[in-house]
Amino acid sequence: MIAATFRRVLPQLLILGVVLLLNFAVFPGFFHIEVQNGRLFGNLIDVLNRGAPVALLSIGMTLVIATKGIDLSVGAVMAIAGAVAASVVTGGAGWFTALLAALAAGLACGLWNGMLVAFFRVQPIVATLVLMVAGRGVAQLITEGKIMTFLNEGLIHLGAGTVFGIPTPIVIWLAMGALVTLVVRRTALGMLIEAIGINETASRLAGINSRVLLVTVYLTSGFVAALAGVIVAADIKGADANNAGLWMELDAILAVVIGGNSLLGGRFSIVASLLGALIIQSVNSVILLSGMPPEFNLVIKALIIIVILVIQSPIVKQSIYLLRAKASSTVSDMPGPASRPQPAKETRS
Amino acid sequence: MKIKTALLVSAMALVPVGAWAADKTVGFSQIGSESGWRAAETTVTKEQAAERGIDLKFADAQQKQENQIKALRGFIAQGVDAILLAPVVATGWDSVLEEAKDAEIPVILLDRKVDAPDDLYMTAVTSDTVYEGEVAGQWLVDTVGEEPCRVVELQGTTGSSPAIDRKAGFEKAISDHPNIEIVRSQTGDFTRAQGKVVMESFLKAEGAENICALYAHNDDMAVGAIQAIKEAGAAPGSDILVVAIDAVPDMHLAIANGEANATVELTPNMAGPAFDILEAYWADGTEPEKWVQTESKRFTADDDNQAVYEMKKGLGY
Numbered sequence: 001m002i003a004a005t006f007r008r009v010l011p012q013l014l015i016l017g018v019v020l021l022l023n024f025a026v027f028p029g030f031f032h033i034e035v036q037n038g039r040l041f042g043n044l045i046d047v048l049n050r051g052a053p054v055a056l057l058s059i060g061m062t063l064v065i066a067t068k069g070i071d072l073s074v075g076a077v078m079a080i081a082g083a084v085a086a087s088v089v090t091g092g093a094g095w096f097t098a099l100l101a102a103l104a105a106g107l108a109c110g111l112w113n114g115m116l117v118a119f120f121r122v123q124p125i126v127a128t129l130v131l132m133v134a135g136r137g138v139a140q141l142i143t144e145g146k147i148m149t150f151l152n153e154g155l156i157h158l159g160a161g162t163v164f165g166i167p168t169p170i171v172i173w174l175a176m177g178a179l180v181t182l183v184v185r186r187t188a189l190g191m192l193i194e195a196i197g198i199n200e201t202a203s204r205l206a207g208i209n210s211r212v213l214l215v216t217v218y219l220t221s222g223f224v225a226a227l228a229g230v231i232v233a234a235d236i237k238g239a240d241a242n243n244a245g246l247w248m249e250l251d252a253i254l255a256v257v258i259g260g261n262s263l264l265g266g267r268f269s270i271v272a273s274l275l276g277a278l279i280i281q282s283v284n285s286v287i288l289l290s291g292m293p294p295e296f297n298l299v300i301k302a303l304i305i306i307v308i309l310v311i312q313s314p315i316v317k318q319s320i321y322l323l324r325a326k327a328s329s330t331v332s333d334m335p336g337p338a339s340r341p342q343p344a345k346e347t348r349s
Numbered sequence: 350m351k352i353k354t355a356l357l358v359s360a361m362a363l364v365p366v367g368a369w370a371a372d373k374t375v376g377f378s379q380i381g382s383e384s385g386w387r388a389a390e391t392t393v394t395k396e397q398a399a400e401r402g403i404d405l406k407f408a409d410a411q412q413k414q415e416n417q418i419k420a421l422r423g424f425i426a427q428g429v430d431a432i433l434l435a436p437v438v439a440t441g442w443d444s445v446l447e448e449a450k451d452a453e454i455p456v457i458l459l460d461r462k463v464d465a466p467d468d469l470y471m472t473a474v475t476s477d478t479v480y481e482g483e484v485a486g487q488w489l490v491d492t493v494g495e496e497p498c499r500v501v502e503l504q505g506t507t508g509s510s511p512a513i514d515r516k517a518g519f520e521k522a523i524s525d526h527p528n529i530e531i532v533r534s535q536t537g538d539f540t541r542a543q544g545k546v547v548m549e550s551f552l553k554a555e556g557a558e559n560i561c562a563l564y565a566h567n568d569d570m571a572v573g574a575i576q577a578i579k580e581a582g583a584a585p586g587s588d589i590l591v592v593a594i595d596a597v598p599d600m601h602l603a604i605a606n607g608e609a610n611a612t613v614e615l616t617p618n619m620a621g622p623a624f625d626i627l628e629a630y631w632a633d634g635t636e637p638e639k640w641v642q643t644e645s646k647r648f649t650a651d652d653d654n655q656a657v658y659e660m661k662k663g664l665g666y
Contacts, residue, residue: 027553029554036582037580043550043553046549046553140382145385145388146385146665147541147569160576160580236541236545236573237576238541240569242383242384243542288546288554289553289554293534294504295508
């Protein structure tokens with residue numbers, strides 16, 4: 001399974017490597033990591049740390065997209081979760097209560113989306129658009145439109161603290177990614193989710209309880225979005241309902257797409273989506289380190305992403321495959337394993 | 350309303366000029382509450398009206414121009430004595446402003462200007478955003494003297510007018526001082542979170558010991574950046590000077606704690622000068638200038654920032 005996963009995510013690993021080298025090219029100290037004040041300190045750590053919100057979102061988004069759905073509300077759910085956590089700690093409760101309350105809010109949002117999609121059969125893009133628009137308003141109501149600041153050390157630790165010198169957000173997204181991957185891949189859950197995405201009617205006829213599974217994936221998405229929201233709020237010691245998670249749903253979808261997952265549902269790879277999130281963050285890092293005027297930010301980002309997506313497009317993949325097949329047939333008659341048409345055939349990661 | 354006014358006419362003759370505003374009705378069309386500053390402006394406007402005995406009719410437009418135009422038409426229909434307008438966009442106001450003019454209701458623009466002939470409104474009370482940048486830059490010039498100083502800049506949202514103006518003003522102030530140099534400039538989108546992220550990359554790319562000062566186009570980005578500076582093991586306020594604009598409560602707190610050095614106030618009290626103008630106009634028909642610039646006050650460690658923080662934190666920032 002490890003080898004299969006590796007083959008599946010090889011393109012993402014290569015792209016990540018190239019973007020990291022690009023970082024190195026604009027800033028030679030990029031790979032330097034040191035321990036400062038008992039915490040790991042360096043640009044590479046920043047990429048892992050700052051990539052945490054999108055990485056977390058992409059875990060839930062991958063599952064939702066695998067069912068042929070989409071969750072546009074995750075950015076707003078982040079704002080709600082941050083606002084809930086902040087209001088609970090400023091109300092005098094402890095950080096753990098605040099975390100639980102925020103996660104409960106995220107699950108409630110996920111339940112709302114899941115019910116609309118699974119039971120009322122509203123199209124996912126419409127169903128989650130409701131919460132995307134209204135959710136930020138809910139968050140603003142909770143914070144009364146201001147940045148709600150807090151000084152609770154426990155809560156701040158979730159965003160700005162460290163665990164054994166590693167920034168907490170990194171630990172959280174790695175643990176969450178590993179947990180969800182294990183749950184969907186060590187059980188039949190992942191396959192059942194893929195079945196829904198490929199043909200829901202057929203999967204239901206085959207005995208899969210598609211409604212419960214659909215609600216579950218939206219619940220997961222709400223849960224990880226709430227975690228991301230708490231991290232973002234804790235990082236700045238305040239819940240900023242106007243800006244927390246703004247447009248982050250788009251980054252999450254992009255991470256899933258860069259991860260090579262189809263928006264039409266079906267086969268998915270969480271590991272590849274997480275790598276997609278890291279690629280996006282590395283691109284952001286290139287822009288910040290390059291020292292280019294900010295007017296170029298979006299242009300550079302767009303160019304790099306277009307290149308990444310074109311490389312992954314079926315036509316380019318096909319021609320790379322043909323080129324390699326040609327090359328290997330001239331060099332030797334033995335086709336290497338890498339030149340098989342679909343190396344990821346048996347892969348589930 | 351009319352009977353009440355009639356009854357008061359004789360009493361009016363006896364009260365001092367300062368109380369001319371009493372029993373006047375003013376409509377206020379606010380953009381919405383998209384930022385803490387906006388919420389504070391609303392609070393201060395209501396306070397100012399209450400202090401002067403003005404009956405304020407408040408309309409929140411939820412960021413929509415059509416709501417503002419509806420609110421203005423409503424004010425005109427009610428026959429208010431004056432209208433305060435914080436316009437959400439610059440264009441498309443001509444016809445409704447003409448309606449107000451025909452009804453002889455003076456309109457004062459707050460905080461932003463409009464693209465309309467200036468005879469359609471009485472005056473505009475706004476801050477000079479270029480000047481704000483200059484005040485911040487001048488503070489740095491006065492503070493570092495002839496010492497070389499490498500500055501990193503956190504810009505506002507790319508292409509937004511406060512970002513362009515505050516950058517231009519700061520650059521103007523330091524232009525005659527080659528010892529002060531902006532070495533990195535990047536957008537932090539006016540938010541705390543981005544301010545922190547971008548400052549982290551500045552600190553790594555330049556090295557904390559090579560940065561002398563941070564100039565942020567707003568306080569929120571500065572507050573985020575202060576956290577990044579602390580996490581990098583440097584002392585904000587001493588190792589790296591921090592100067593920003595807006596004077597939000599958390600920035601006053603940071604200055605009081607010695608973690609920031611200076612901020613330039615974008616006052617939420619735009620209504621105060623507007624009411625002063627109206628009172629003068631009602632008293633003896635004084636026409637104001639077409640543009641009234643609000644004060645861009647500089648706050649440093651010399652001010653009692655703790656007190657200002659306590660005062661401001663209830664305003665809704």
